[in-house]
Amino acid sequence: MFETALAKASMGVTEMRDPEKTYHLQPIAKFEATVPGMNFGEFQDAIHSPRVSEINNATPEFFPALMKEIHATDLETLKAYMRYQVLTTSAGRLPKKFDAENFDFYGRKLNGQPEQAARWKRCSNSVNGALGEALGKVYVEQYFAGDSKTKMVEMVADIEAAMGRDIDQLEWMSAATKTRAKEKLHEVTNKIGYPDKWRDYSKLEIKPDDALGNARRADAFENDRQLAKIGQPVNIFEWDLTPPTVNANYDPSQNTINFPAGILQPSFYDPKQDDAVNYGHIGSVIGHELTHGFDDEGKKFDGKGNLSDWWTPEDTKNFVARTDCLADEYGSFVAVADVKVNGRLTLGENTADNGGLLLAYMAYLDRAKKEGVDLAAKKDGYTASQRFYIGYAQNWCENPRPEQVRTQVLTDPHSPDHFRANGAIVNQPGFAAAFGCKKGAPMVPVKSCRVW
Secondary structure, X not given: OHHHHHHHHOOOOOHHHOOOOOOOEEEHHHHHHOOOOOOHHXXXXXXXXXOOOEEEOOOOOHHHHHHHHHHHOOHHHHHHHHHHHHHHHHHHHOOHXXXXXXXXXXXXXXXXXXXXXXXXXXXXHHHHHHOHHHHHHHHHHHHOOOOXXXXXXXXXXXXXXXXXXXXXXXXXXXXXXXXXXXXXXXXXXXXXXXXXXXXXXXXXXXXXXXXXXXXXXXXXXXXXXXXXXXXXXXXXXXXXXXXXXXXXXXXXXXXXXXXXXXXXXXXXXXXXOOHXXXXXXHHHHHHHHHHHOOOOOHHHEOOOOOEOOOOOHHHHXXXXXXXXXXXXXXXXOEEEOOEEOOOOOOHHHHHHHHHHHHHHHHHHHHHHHHOOOOOOOOEOOEOHHHHHHHHHHHOOOOOOOHHHHHHHHHHOOOOOHHHHHHXXXXXXXXXXXXXXOOOOEOOEOOOOOOOO
């Protein structure tokens, strides 16, 4: 009951995506009034934080509800709740029975996973989480050699140039907002492969026979490292993804894009493949992250990363009409059994998938023209344009279990992979021509959606 009450008092996952709903800067005294009996200054000292005069109370309705439930709940229940939090957080480093029980619920029951990943994989992930840049330095030396970074810099530049052209061509956006959009585009900072300066872990103690202690010391090390940034200049060149990570991201509050070496590997990027395949694979990922700067969340930040409305009211109205189309389209997709995709929760990612794929295709056509590529020539039985779209679809090859899909749809801002492929493809103006499809065909509907 205690945990259920806290959940009911929490802001919903869809609302949490809106930065305007989670930005409530308050003086410490005002915040402390919502948590009577708590000395926030003592709390800051305990977690090794510098004293601050104000704080962003992201979810102001939660803390009064939390205090109400704490006072209304018996002490034994509170002890049991805290004990559970400690055990479930540390389960992977505790005796096998704890680990097995934890996995049975979070892995097997919630996500349908029949067995845990191999121990060596879990160990590797632990090292990556605690010592990501130390591991990353070795990873980069072994797996990110040659001209991979040079090629990626070129591809990113191609796709950013494509977005500049795309903005110029938009019929629904005014000249004033186009100017601000291109200013933001030109201020994007790209971080590719690995950081220029590696993180120093010399103060972190690692012992070969103390897995739980290592994890706790690593958490404390990272906690202190993050809190030490308070009051210091923002370093936009610092990485928040480790080099071996197979992922990428966009940070709206810094206007930076991060493409670690881990995702710049086959099949996302393969130096043995031609541009058609690579622009479909990693090019669409680059376009995806770039488009995040202009999705329903990213559009609320300017080129410096400040929460700022730089759109005219009419352009915002036009933008919302187009994102409403996407939200309704994806909201009609049945993910599993009786559960549909949440078109609002996934709106940012769906916008980025659709826009990113369009930008990657525009960039590929421009690159192919510069290099004199015959787009009609076939390789492995397919034209260059067909192989571009096939490459994109291969990004989302999957075999999920129903339990996992259900959990994802209820909690994750990403659509299930099946819809990340087909949902974006049906809105692409270049797809029909590439495969000779007529309007009204299953993958070329009469009505389609487009934001960027």
